[in-house]
Amino acid sequence: MTETHTINEEEIAKRWQKFAHVSPYNRELGLLPHAVRTDWCVLKVEYQEALVGDPQTRVLHGGVITALLDAAFGFAIFVKLPEIRPMATLDLRIDYLKPATPGRAILGGAVCYKLTAELAFVRGAAYHDTPDDPIATAVGIYMFTSGRPVLRNEDVPR
Amino acid sequence: MTETHTINEEEIAKRWQKFAHVSPYNRELGLLPHAVRTDWCVLKVEYQEALVGDPQTRVLHGGVITALLDAAFGFAIFVKLPEIRPMATLDLRIDYLKPATPGRAILGGAVCYKLTAELAFVRGAAYHDTPDDPIATAVGIYMFTSGRPVLRNEDVPR
Amino acid sequence: MTETHTINEEEIAKRWQKFAHVSPYNRELGLLPHAVRTDWCVLKVEYQEALVGDPQTRVLHGGVITALLDAAFGFAIFVKLPEIRPMATLDLRIDYLKPATPGRAILGGAVCYKLTAELAFVRGAAYHDTPDDPIATAVGIYMFTSGRPVLRNEDVPR
Amino acid sequence: MTETHTINEEEIAKRWQKFAHVSPYNRELGLLPHAVRTDWCVLKVEYQEALVGDPQTRVLHGGVITALLDAAFGFAIFVKLPEIRPMATLDLRIDYLKPATPGRAILGGAVCYKLTAELAFVRGAAYHDTPDDPIATAVGIYMFTSGRPVLRNEDVPR
Numbered sequence: 001m002t003e004t005h006t007i008n009e010e011e012i013a014k015r016w017q018k019f020a021h022v023s024p025y026n027r028e029l030g031l032l033p034h035a036v037r038t039d040w041c042v043l044k045v046e047y048q049e050a051l052v053g054d055p056q057t058r059v060l061h062g063g064v065i066t067a068l069l070d071a072a073f074g075f076a077i078f079v080k081l082p083e084i085r086p087m088a089t090l091d092l093r094i095d096y097l098k099p100a101t102p103g104r105a106i107l108g109g110a111v112c113y114k115l116t117a118e119l120a121f122v123r124g125a126a127y128h129d130t131p132d133d134p135i136a137t138a139v140g141i142y143m144f145t146s147g148r149p150v151l152r153n154e155d156v157p158r
Numbered sequence: 159m160t161e162t163h164t165i166n167e168e169e170i171a172k173r174w175q176k177f178a179h180v181s182p183y184n185r186e187l188g189l190l191p192h193a194v195r196t197d198w199c200v201l202k203v204e205y206q207e208a209l210v211g212d213p214q215t216r217v218l219h220g221g222v223i224t225a226l227l228d229a230a231f232g233f234a235i236f237v238k239l240p241e242i243r244p245m246a247t248l249d250l251r252i253d254y255l256k257p258a259t260p261g262r263a264i265l266g267g268a269v270c271y272k273l274t275a276e277l278a279f280v281r282g283a284a285y286h287d288t289p290d291d292p293i294a295t296a297v298g299i300y301m302f303t304s305g306r307p308v309l310r311n312e313d314v315p316r
Numbered sequence: 317m318t319e320t321h322t323i324n325e326e327e328i329a330k331r332w333q334k335f336a337h338v339s340p341y342n343r344e345l346g347l348l349p350h351a352v353r354t355d356w357c358v359l360k361v362e363y364q365e366a367l368v369g370d371p372q373t374r375v376l377h378g379g380v381i382t383a384l385l386d387a388a389f390g391f392a393i394f395v396k397l398p399e400i401r402p403m404a405t406l407d408l409r410i411d412y413l414k415p416a417t418p419g420r421a422i423l424g425g426a427v428c429y430k431l432t433a434e435l436a437f438v439r440g441a442a443y444h445d446t447p448d449d450p451i452a453t454a455v456g457i458y459m460f461t462s463g464r465p466v467l468r469n470e471d472v473p474r
Numbered sequence: 475m476t477e478t479h480t481i482n483e484e485e486i487a488k489r490w491q492k493f494a495h496v497s498p499y500n501r502e503l504g505l506l507p508h509a510v511r512t513d514w515c516v517l518k519v520e521y522q523e524a525l526v527g528d529p530q531t532r533v534l535h536g537g538v539i540t541a542l543l544d545a546a547f548g549f550a551i552f553v554k555l556p557e558i559r560p561m562a563t564l565d566l567r568i569d570y571l572k573p574a575t576p577g578r579a580i581l582g583g584a585v586c587y588k589l590t591a592e593l594a595f596v597r598g599a600a601y602h603d604t605p606d607d608p609i610a611t612a613v614g615i616y617m618f619t620s621g622r623p624v625l626r627n628e629d630v631p632r
Contacts, residue, residue, distance in 0.1 A: 338528075338529050339526065339527050339528060339529065339535060340523060340524050340525065340526050340529070341524070341525055341526060341527050341534075341535035341537060341538065342527075342535070344502075344524060345537075365498060366498050366499070366502060367498070367499055368497065368498050368499060369497050369499050369500075370496075370497060371496050371497065371498070376499075377497060377499035377500070377541070378541075378544055378563050379499060379503075379537060379540060379541030379544055380499065382537060382540045382541070382544070382566070383535070383536075383537030383540070383541075386536055386537055386540070404570060404573070405536050405568075405570045406569070406570060407567065407568060407569045407570065408540070408566075408567070408568050408570075409565065409566070409567040409568075410563075410565060410566050410567075411564070411565045412562060412563050412564060412565065412566075415562070
């Protein structure tokens, strides 16, 4: 991978962040781009007491994992498109494999593995260290809704 | 339905709320019991700017719907059990049918339609007025984890 | 329900059967319309040794349940449309709750609970006696593919 | 990979086939082991007129894809275990990405990516040439049911 690509990935991450942080909900979760590759986009959520589901175990709430994966899916589709297009989650399936470790940040990685004019198919995983030891895995389908692009990616040098 | 049942339902709702509100994440979402029946338990989330996903449309974030349904599933299992047992979401599938209306509260209803020694099968819907006009529908499987009951329901008169 | 409606339902069932039995796979399974209502369409598969999954238990193969539900989904969408439109299964989720009883026929019921210009959302169940005691439950999304209608329902008196 | 491993894989494939072909339904579909690796087990179904779903397009019935993937999931779990244990499909989600090409065989590949005392988590894909260009993708959870092993793998040299 060349230097030029790395710079562009940073640009795309910034662009996404600017777009995503308009959302109060995303801001509250504090989701941050962690890695940008067309075959694996990663967002990160830091451990926060406010996101705990069970105070006894101090494990983060399952809803945080879901929101992280949903956002990572949007991010993974975004990097495959020339622009941000309005889209809606059509469906989502999440399998929970083990509890997150209290005190540790969680990564949410995703890839858009099929893209048509109307639909985007994605899969991903939430994990601490590697997708091969997942906290949760997920698949989803997103549908592009009618309307003009929200933000064009073509201004971002690739 | 008799007066006695109504009172017990209130007791169960209070009991659940006390348990659920220990969770900072649930507190932040402000989930409240709305109706308690063994065949349809309903939680409510009020419209809040902090939970908005897209400031332009003012539609609540999809993650809120998911968290609402996940909590309603837990509630629906709780009313079928003699005690609160430690359990984990095994998997969840959500279908999104239409955007929530900005400014309106969302109800999340659920029923635990099959219960075994190890598993609970649930289905539910998120909606404004009636489950027949859903914002989202969902199914899930929960697994009881080993360990003693967290809270007994048997002290709650039924 | 009036006599007239009953007759039309029979017509719709015949029409569907004619269409469905063009498929060798459906013929082999021997799927038959059992009941036709816009809110619950039911197909039936008789117990057959050739469809057994495990000779020791004599339980029908899980794939039979899936095929039955997939067909019932198509049937449930068909009764809601003025014509048979070409469509494709987009996704399917099936939860298996208990084994089918050897020697008994299985019913597959379904309802198309949301219909848009592009998509049909369905849910259903496989059972012996009643959907409330299911062998399996399922949800799915079907997508209408471009092209002209395969068969018009409008010729069928309603 | 050594010669010895290749031989064992053949042994495992034979062993599985012997077990699977006891099922009339599997025999009818004519499922055959195509490749055996603990990280990707592949079954094959040849194109057959009897399995066609739509005679006009000559595309195989979706139920064939589902049955293929369900069997591949069982195969993928089998190679990870020291014995064949009685188990049941708990749930299955399938995403259909494109129609199968008429006249061509279909491969169903799968991996068991998480195994606990009670559950097996699997994912897989149906395809003609490569899993990267899938006809369908799938995830599922299987549950080990009580009872003794059906067939021990330990007699198979590894």
